[in-house]
Amino acid sequence: MAVVTCTGCSLLCDDIEAAVTNEKLSHIKNLCRKGHGHFQAVFSERTVPMVNGQKVSMDEAISRAAEILKSAKNPLLYGWSNCTLEAQAAGIRLAEKLGATIDDTSSFCQGILMERILDGRIPTCTLDDVRNYADTSIFWGADPSNSHPRHLSRFSYYPRGEKRQKSYEEERTCIAVDVRHSATAEICGNYYFRVPPGGDADFMEAVLAVLEGKIPRVADKKKMIELGSILKKTEYGVIFPGLGMIYSMQDKMDLFERLMARLNEITAFKAVPMVGHYNMRGFNELLREKTGFINSVSFRGGKPSHGPEQSVIAAAKSCDAALVIGSDPLSALPFATAKALAGVPLIAIDPRRSLATDAAAVTIPSAISGLEAGGTAVRMDGVRVKFEPFLKTDLPTDEQILTGIMEAI
Amino acid sequence: MAEEVAVTIVTVRDIFQDEAGRKSRFSDEYRDLSARILLDKQDMAALGAKDGQRLLVTGQPQQGGAASIVVAAKADEEEAHPGLAFMYNSPWSNQLVSEPSGGAGGEGAIPGFKSIRAAVSVTDGDVTSISELFSRMRG
Numbered sequence: 042m043a044v045v046t047c048t049g050c051s052l053l054c055d056d057i058e059a060a061v062t063n064e065k066l067s068h069i070k071n072l073c074r075k076g077h078g079h080f081q082a083v084f085s086e087r088t089v090p091m092v093n094g095q096k097v098s099m100d101e102a103i104s105r106a107a108e109i110l111k112s113a114k115n116p117l118l119y120g121w122s123n124c125t126l127e128a129q130a131a132g133i134r135l136a137e138k139l140g141a142t143i144d145d146t147s148s149f150c151q152g153i154l155m156e157r158i159l160d161g162r163i164p165t166c167t168l169d170d171v172r173n174y175a176d177t178s179i180f181w182g183a184d185p186s187n188s189h190p191r192h193l194s195r196f197s198y199y200p201r202g203e204k205r206q207k208s209y210e211e212e213r214t215c216i217a218v219d220v221r222h223s224a225t226a227e228i229c230g231n232y233y234f235r236v237p238p239g240g241d242a243d244f245m246e247a248v249l250a251v252l253e254g255k256i257p258r259v260a261d262k263k264k265m266i267e268l269g270s271i272l273k274k275t276e277y278g279v280i281f282p283g284l285g286m287i288y289s290m291q292d293k294m295d296l297f298e299r300l301m302a303r304l305n306e307i308t309a310f311k312a313v314p315m316v317g318h319y320n321m322r323g324f325n326e327l328l329r330e331k332t333g334f335i336n337s338v339s340f341r342g343g344k345p346s347h348g349p350e351q352s353v354i355a356a357a358k359s360c361d362a363a364l365v366i367g368s369d370p371l372s373a374l375p376f377a378t379a380k381a382l383a384g385v386p387l388i389a390i391d392p393r394r395s396l397a398t399d400a401a402a403v404t405i406p407s408a409i410s411g412l413e414a415g416g417t418a419v420r421m422d423g424v425r426v427k428f429e430p431f432l433k434t435d436l437p438t439d440e441q442i443l444t445g446i447m448e449a450i
Numbered sequence: 451m452a453e454e455v456a457v458t459i460v461t462v463r464d465i466f467q468d469e470a471g472r473k474s475r476f477s478d479e480y481r482d483l484s485a486r487i488l489l490d491k492q493d494m495a496a497l498g499a500k501d502g503q504r505l506l507v508t509g510q511p512q513q514g515g516a517a518s519i520v521v522a523a524k525a526d527e528e529e530a531h532p533g534l535a536f537m538y539n540s541p542w543s544n545q546l547v548s549e550p551s552g553g554a555g556g557e558g559a560i561p562g563f564k565s566i567r568a569a570v571s572v573t574d575g576d577v578t579s580i581s582e583l584f585s586r587m588r589g
Contacts, residue, residue, distance in 0.1 A: 049472070074465050078472030086474055149560045187463040220460055220564075221536060222528040238460055238534065238565055285460075288564045349559060354549060371587060372475060372540070375547035375561045377512055383587040395475060396541065396584055 042068055046428035048123070048411030049079035051316040051421035052168075052189050052196075059431060073190035080412065083432065086394040088406040099405070103442065106364070106388040106403045107449030110139055113362035113386075115341070119353045120368035121145040122318030125416025128439035129324045132366065133331055135447050142339040142360065145324045146368055148352040151314045152336050153294050154282055155325050158314060159335060163301050166279065166311040167422045168196040173203035177271060177278040179216045182241065182285020183315040186224035193228065197281070214271060218244060219285055234268065241289035245300050248272070252303055275308050283315040316421035318368070319411070323419035357381040364388040364446075366407075366439060371396035390442055407439050414438040451498040457535040459487070459507075459546065459566035467538045475541075476580055484540035485519070485577045487570065488526040493533070497572055499523045506573040509546030509566055519545050519578040535570070539563070541583050 042060040046053055054076065060068035064084055072080065090102035097105075110116050118136050121129050122145050136143035147155055157163045171178070178197040185192035193199055198215050201208045209215070217226035218234045218241070226233040236244045247257035251269030259265050272278065282297070290297060297312075304310035316322050325335035332338050334347035337356075349355060353370065357363070357378045362385055371379040372395065379396075389401035392409045408414035413434040417427045437445070467483035474480060487507060489499070499505065501524050509517035519542050526536065537543040546566045550559035 074469050075472070078469035082472050086476070149563075153560075184463055187465045187468070190465060220534070221462060221531075223462070235529075238458055285564060288560060288562075291560060354559070354561060369475075371584075372544070374544060375512075375549050375563075376517065376545045376586070377549050378561075379541075379544065380587045396580075396587070399584060400588060 043431040045431045046411055046426060047072060047076040047079060048319040048409075048418065048428070049073075049076040050189050051319050051321065052191055053319055053418060053420045053426045053428075054191055054195065055426060055428070061432060075190055082393055083409060083412055088391055088394055088398050088404050090406060091401070091404040093402055099437070102403055102405045103445045104449050106405060107446045109362050109386045109388060109403065110141075110364065110446065111450050113139075113360075115359060115361050116141040117353070117356045117360035117363040118143045118366075119145070119356075119363060119370060120366040121324045122147070122321035123367035123410070124320060124324075124439050125410050125414070125418060126320065126323045126327060127416050128366070128410070128443060129320070129327050131440045131443040131447070133328060135443055136338075137340045138447060138450065140341045140343065142341070142351050142356045143328070144337045144351060144353045144356060145321060146318055146373070147321050147325055148336045149354060149374075150284055151287060151316055151321065152325070153291065154287055154297075154312070154314045155316075155322065156335050157294065157298060158312065159325065159329055162298055163312050164305060164310070165313055165422070167424055168313065168420070169424070170311070171279050171313070172196045172200050173205065174277040175202075175279045176205065176212055177214050177216065177275040179218065179278070179280045180225050180229070181218045181280055181282050182220075182287065182289065183281050183283025184219065184221075184223035184225045185281070185315065186228065188283070188317065189315065192281075193225070197279070198228070216268070216271070232268075232271075234264070239289050241286050242293045242296055245296050249300055249303060252307065272304065273307055275310070278304065278308065278310040280310065280312045281315050282312060313422050320418035322421060322423065323417075326419055354378055360385055362386045362388070364390070365397050366390040366443075369395035369397045371400060390439060392436070405442055406436055407442055408434045408436040410439065416440075452496040454569050454571045455493045455496050456567070456569055457489070457493065457533055459535045459537050459543070459568050460564045461539040461543045461566070462536050464538045467540070471540070481577065481580060482522075484538055485521040485542045486524050486537070487521050488524050488536040489570070490530060490532045490534065491525050492530065493535070493570070494523060494525045497523075497570065499572060501525055504573050504575060504577060506571050506575065507546065507568050509568045510548045512548050517546050517548070520573055520575045522577060535568075541580065542578065545583060545586070
């Protein structure tokens with residue numbers, strides 16, 4: 042039996058007890074349902090090295106991938122959010138060497154918030170701070186009961202913390218702001234605030250109004266005034282923005298900044314983005330360190346440039362070859378973007394079969410990080426987590442494959 | 451009964467569907483949990499649909515193909531929300547997501563994953579398979 046880290050989501054739970062006997066999980070403790078699916082994935086639908094639908098050796102697959110990237114004029118390197126920091130660093134070096142465009146999943150999810158967090162424009166804290174100090178947690182456009190199943194039990198609601206010994210029974214309040222009465226909203230009971238699709242900015246304005254002692258422009262004024270009272274009485278509050286809030290706000294994120302600033306005039310309030318993939322934040326931090334930008338960067342011409350035209354949504358249309366790793370864009374992106382990517386020579390580095398590996402000119406199997414390969418990742422709250430593999434494999438890591446491609450180029 | 455009901459689809463997460471997708475994106479279990487639309491009971495009644503009824507969901511016309519899929523209906527047990535439907539985030543819902551064409555960020559802006567405008571009608575067709583979705587991408 043080993044104690045391992047789950048790379049199934051950005052909580053990076055490091056207390057998983059696991060044992061494998063005869064290629065089956067024979068002992069598991071502390072793993073959520075989502076993590077269980079992640080661990081089970083080790084035993085099915087594994088990829089093999091392929092070029093144009095034919096099985097080849099690993100060396101041949103790497104060599105062909107290098108040829109495709111070398112001959113491309115405008116290659117795109119996309120994915121990265123399910124890769125270790127070590128692999129991400131190798132990927133950024135490869136993009137620089139190729140003069141390629143590099144982007145991760147954050148450009149169409151948490152990026153616009155993460156940029157503000159990393160710039161220090163929105164105050165943040167660790168999940169350990171949440172467990173120890175938070176008395177109010179707001180899940181805004183987020184449903185951790187389905188997306189991050191152990192969030193409430195490890196950090197934000199149920200556990201006893203240093204200054205929260207009475208926990209959810211007396212000392213913690215959780216609030217849900219969502220378009221849907223989600224599983225998390227159910228836990229929040231009366232503190233569920235329903236917003237219409239796209240209505241988050243109006244809700245924020247109403248919160249700002251009650252904080253100023255004004256009458257909010259909402260149907261249920263009494264409930265909104267009650268929310269204002271809770272916020273004012275909060276000793277240490279945390280907002281967890283999910284994609285529901287991000288997609289609704291988009292170019293109005295300054296309003297969220299304003300709300301956070303106003304709350305911090307009254308009391309301590311932090312924001313922790315509900316990052317999905319286990320190391321999206323790691324990629325954002327690494328690329329920012331290298332280029333000043335968290336995502337969507339082109340190294341064409343030697344100098345990094347950044348903008349929406351470098352995001353995967355736009356770059357999928359302009360690239361003439363793509364390498365995808367740590368993500369399946371054909372499953373996760375809009376149809377037209379997926380179709381564009383499926384139409385160029387595609388290199389898919391993936392431990393398991395996906396729509397991208399089925400469409401790829403070159404498929405390169407890799408070890409599953411966290412389970413078969415060690416490395417480092419950055420949790421959603423910025424805490425670095427180092428993990429060791431607990432299953433043996435002969436497969437190379439993502440980092441080794443990328444280094445092999447770079448050497449072949 | 452209405453031949454067609456207009457809805458805005460918001461994609462959401464579901465832990466059971468997520469687990470199934472991690473085990474296999476090509477399994478019947480993943481298809482059954484993904485190729486479904488949660489409709490308000492009033493909209494279900496307007497269509498004369500019950501749980502499991504196959505529905506044709508047609509999104510906005512978009513570059514590269516017809517944005518329509520066949521999924522199974524499921525009545526949402528939550529509070530009333532006529533005109534608002536939910537789908538679990540998947541390759542099926544992504545068939546309906548239009549790409550951004552303007553505004554801040556232009557073509558590189560965030561697509562409307564949680565604001566899909568669509569028309570829903572009853573059909574006898576089969577639920578769209580993952581292989582059909584893949585063929586459309588390759589076509």
